[in-house]
Amino acid sequence: MNDTLIGLAERVRQATAAKAILRIRGGNTKSFMAGVISDAATLDMRSYAGIVDYAPSELVITARAGTPLVEIEKVLAERGQCLPFDPPRFADETGAFAGTVGGMVAAGLAGPGRASVGGVRDYVLGALLLNGRGDLMHFGGQVMKNVAGYDVSRLLAGSWGALGAICEVSLKVLPMPVATATLRFDMRQGEALEHLHAWAGQPLPLNASVWWRDTLAVRLRGARAAVAAAVARLGGELIPDEVGNAFWAGLRDQRDEFFVEARHAASRDNSALWRLSLPPTTPVLPSFGDTLIEWGGAQRWVVAGAEDTLVLHRAERAGGSAFRVIGGIGDGAGYATPLAPPLLAIHKRLRESFDPHGVFVPGRPMRF
């Protein structure tokens, strides 16, 4: 077995013996969401990096957790393949994209393509996990169809370290789309949502959508002929590729104007950036402040008061959930939709089974 891996497992066993706690980190680009745990030592996964296996004809890449996400995307692009769910590449303090593939899976965040192509967990095929006992365990595998045992590897997507340190992941990848086009429309929020619902029910190559300040933009992706036919059919203003691609990249990495302004607002006054995950057909929510809508209505970002529990109420009433992403003080406890009691009990028992000594301190959304 690899020496670095043995070293990581040894760190966990030592921490257990010393009753210490560990914070798992990769590129440290998501600590603004995860929160900071001051008395935790760091288990830095960047030492365990590199692509282990990549066969384009298998549509699978296997990489060590510390491999930079941008490196994975570069290697895939050389063979005309990609991670179609647009995981955000948050920049570090220096402005560079420092996120790792392990962090991508642990956070489980996806970007503009999510509603049409699926999320991180839909692309996880297998993982090597270091649990709180210092055991290394393989779950899943490197093939698309695999129902041997419980699918623990997919459970790791969005687990924020609660079940252990992800050491290796195998991901399904897809061919890059042959053609892409961006269309822009002037529309009020309600009208935009209605159009998106109608379009999504038709065989159109609709890949991503965003609404902000009475502008709707959609991204079409697919076969050349299909994209051309959809452009002709939907109307709107065709945005030049360069401009369109830069716009979607900014949205994906949460560096778009909306996010810049929301961060600014959060640092200036008592407002915060909230992220609501809702059934897509949820009607227009009474405005809290600036609102940006993605995923055909299923992901809505709103700027609202840092302690505005009305956001939580509205999200829950619509059958969804909300989480305060930026703003407010402390670790934001109480500013996320709580788990239903029977699920909370399962969560606690699950954590105990993976990490009986409580060695790992997971990121903020996963503290239960």
Next chain:
Amino acid sequence: MLAHPGWANTLPPGFDGESAIAPSRLDEPPPAPAREAPARATVAQAALVDALRTVLPPHALLWRSEETTPYECDGLTAYRERPLAVALPETEDQVSAILAACHRLGVPVVARGAGTGLSGGAMPHAQGLTLSLAKFNRILKVDPRARTATVQSGVRNLAISEAAAPHGFYYAPDPSSQIACTIGGNVAENSGGVHCLKYGLTLHNVLQVRGFLADGSPATFGSLALDGPGLDLLSVVVGSEGMLAVVTEVVVKLTPKPQVARCIMASFEDVRAAGDAVAAIIANGLIPAGLEMMDRPMTAAVEAFVNAGYDLDAAAILLCESDGTPEEVQEEILRMKSVLVASGATQIQVSDNEAQRLKFWSGRKNAFPASGRLSPDYLCMDSTIPRARLADMLLAIAEMERKFALRCCNVFHAGDGNLHPLILFDANDPGQLHRAEAFGAEILELSVAMGGTISGEHGVGVEKLNSMCVQFSEAERAQMLALKAAFDPQGLLNPGKVIPTLSRCAEYGRMHVKRGALAFPELERF
């Protein structure tokens, strides 16, 4: 026989002690150590029936042997067991009350849909209750605006697509048993089908499942949103083979029906070329709606069954489908054809109309019944391997046919590397059954050695418990058992399936380590 004096008082009115004792078990005198088993079972049965009669109407509870016998197996008929009783609840309140009662009594519960599973996942527990969801057969809502359908768990897979059709939608996963299998069973097995390369498995097409935990408390996994707070428990509940929760309601995603679908049928002179063609299609950036492969024996079997005009001279046949808008399909079919020709296809036909397309598929869809005509019995395997190893596997299987002196027909979901070798045998010859099982186990072990898995879509159930010992280490299996305990601390939901106990694997390992050498020593074992 009636060694427990107290039990007569607990008998419900009308309870017939005679018929409650399984006659076949009385006919065959059990070996000495198990002599008391029938009596114990009867007492447990009386207590269970007594408790359930207070929560279920009389017609919803079966316990006489002639009533429970039809439930003794699922699609894996080689394994049979009779449950203490079968409950057929009609409401969620009844499901909850049944589970609460069983929890109180410590009685195992095995949920059952249509019983079409192929790995024994719904095989009853001898000391348990079989909980049939057959009456949960209502489609509650089709929402074209949200592109979802809310259905009870006993609704048949195909019925969802039929209900969605007037709105221009369908439910994408299409296991071969789709006319009979239920969505609840699909959730339990994470079922696939011939189109999952492009459209995903059950997990990718389900948004939310509602049901009950082992103690009868309600639980909802997933939501109508695309994610929710906490861990994504839906991703383990799907595919958990009824061991984590009993599902009563499912919200599925609906997919717009493609305007056109066309299928290419290509012949190859050798299996290596056919296997390489599969890898070449994917490597060229194509994701076919379906990509299937049949070897010569399989082709001969299905041609005799459906007369679809398959090329009987081909060593292997590929079916490669494109769907979408007419423009997309035209573009894609051209690209597919050129890759297939470059890969050495000796004959290519493209369907011109829907009738012809369905004809191309008719043989593939009837592969299992067609094999049934070749041989009294067959064992259907279900492993997955990397696509690039398809030809290696076919050649290895040909070797195994000689080694075990049994024939094998091969049909593959080639696009995702999922194999269904059908090992032909005669169960009346015990030697053949034994050889068929050894043949199957060897295919599974080779699949793991090639970097694949022992089950692609049929599940582990009881059939592949031993093979789980090959694929997973002791720590991994212990973690899976702990995961089950997090949902079901008393271990009452479908116990004994999917995850073998450590002692079972130790036993299997002893049988398996031959001449001091492990099979496939090149495999890493942490």
